[in-house]
Amino acid sequence: MSDINNDSAIMAALGRQMTQAVAKQAVAAGNLANLDTPNYRTREATFDDVLNGEMQKVKMTITDQHQIASSAQSTPKTAEVDGLESRRDGNNVQLDRELLTMTKAAADFAAAQQALSAKFRLIRFAINEGR
Amino acid sequence: MSPISAIPSLPSISPSTGSPSTSAPAGAGGFGEALTKMINAVEQSGDSANTAVEQMLSGTGEVHDAMIALQRAELSLQLTVQVRNKLVQAYQDIMRMPV
Amino acid sequence: MSTLNNAINASASALNAERTRIEVAVSNIANADSTRGPDGKPYRRRDVVLAADHAFDAALGQAGVSGVKVAAVVEDQTPFKRRYDPSHPDADKDGFVAMPNVDTPEEMVNMMTASRAYQANLTAIGLIRELVNKSLELGK
Numbered sequence: 001m002s003d004i005n006n007d008s009a010i011m012a013a014l015g016r017q018m019t020q021a022v023a024k025q026a027v028a029a030g031n032l033a034n035l036d037t038p039n040y041r042t043r044e045a046t047f048d049d050v051l052n053g054e055m056q057k058v059k060m061t062i063t064d065q066h067q068i069a070s071s072a073q074s075t076p077k078t079a080e081v082d083g084l085e086s087r088r089d090g091n092n093v094q095l096d097r098e099l100l101t102m103t104k105a106a107a108d109f110a111a112a113q114q115a116l117s118a119k120f121r122l123i124r125f126a127i128n129e130g131r
Numbered sequence: 132m133s134p135i136s137a138i139p140s141l142p143s144i145s146p147s148t149g150s151p152s153t154s155a156p157a158g159a160g161g162f163g164e165a166l167t168k169m170i171n172a173v174e175q176s177g178d179s180a181n182t183a184v185e186q187m188l189s190g191t192g193e194v195h196d197a198m199i200a201l202q203r204a205e206l207s208l209q210l211t212v213q214v215r216n217k218l219v220q221a222y223q224d225i226m227r228m229p230v
Numbered sequence: 231m232s233t234l235n236n237a238i239n240a241s242a243s244a245l246n247a248e249r250t251r252i253e254v255a256v257s258n259i260a261n262a263d264s265t266r267g268p269d270g271k272p273y274r275r276r277d278v279v280l281a282a283d284h285a286f287d288a289a290l291g292q293a294g295v296s297g298v299k300v301a302a303v304v305e306d307q308t309p310f311k312r313r314y315d316p317s318h319p320d321a322d323k324d325g326f327v328a329m330p331n332v333d334t335p336e337e338m339v340n341m342m343t344a345s346r347a348y349q350a351n352l353t354a355i356g357l358i359r360e361l362v363n364k365s366l367e368l369g370k
């Protein structure tokens with residue numbers, strides 16, 4: 001039943017994308033909150049794997065649906081961002097950059113959500129014989 | 132969805148000598164077992180949905196994870212109910228068959 | 231707290247902090263000419279000290295998302311400005327008046343940056359809310 005497994009992998013990847021978008025959103029919100037905090041350095045959420053690499057891994061390891069939830073819960077780490085110009089107070093948060101990050105994350109999240117919803121709809125359609 | 136591992140072959144349908152009430156499809160290795168497996172899967176997905184919602188409420192889990200778990204639980208329940216409906220329907224069709 | 235909840239808390243803490251900054255700037259401007267405070271001395275300019283609030287980190291179980299808190303509101307110890315105005319009731323024997331160390335244009339700038347930051351955090355809360363709503367749409 002390779003098709004079903006493939007489905008699981010895609011759905012797990014979509015779940016991951018949502019988790020990552022949430023993490024990015026939160027870290028950017030934290031940066032914005034500290035827009036005027038002296039010596040605060042901009043942080044960024046980092047993830048161990050890019051999505052595609054993760055897809056491969058998921059494909060091989062997922063054997064049933066119950067593993068998906070746990071695979072989506074890899075805790076993201078944060079790191080300071082290099083190369084941003086500091087202001088006089090040692091703070092290097094750029095308002096536009098953070099707002100852009102947040103908007104992007106929101107878009108990513110929305111896309112994943114739509115795709116996942118569509119998947120669920122398809123499955124429901126099949127179960128209910130098209131009704 | 133959890134793959135429904137090869138649906139077992141039909142249990143030998145006993146000739147209608149036995150009373151219909153005792154011939155529920157609960158034979159070992161038959162549909163009964165497949166159904167039990169599915170029901171267990173439903174229960175399991177329901178449990179993980181509960182856990183996810185609990186985690187969401189206690190603040191350790193994410194909202195979307197909880198929603199995904201709920202959707203999974205709902206779908207697996209729907210699938211099981213549909214399969215059950217089909218089984219019951221098939222059983223009744225067979226019972227109504229003129230011999 | 232879940233990540234999004236945490237993010238909203240962080241943004242909310244920033245709204246609070248920025249509002250304090252605006253309030254302090256307003257009070258500074260309002261008292262730019264107050265030569266007699268409760269202690270009989272001219273008004274001293276106040277300054278808000280912000281600090282990252284790492285209580286959020288601990289709650290999240292991961293580093294990175296920190297709110298902000300008003301660590302202190304301190305008085306600016308730069309010397310008072312002196313203005314020659316012999317007719318002023320608070321003038322000393324040489325005719326000089328000690329004026330508050332408030333620089334009105336600077337306060338205006340502070341107020342503008344604070345209000346810009348306030349706006350940004352409001353926008354941030356809106357964006358986070360969008361994610362929460364989208365999460366809930368999964369259940370539709």
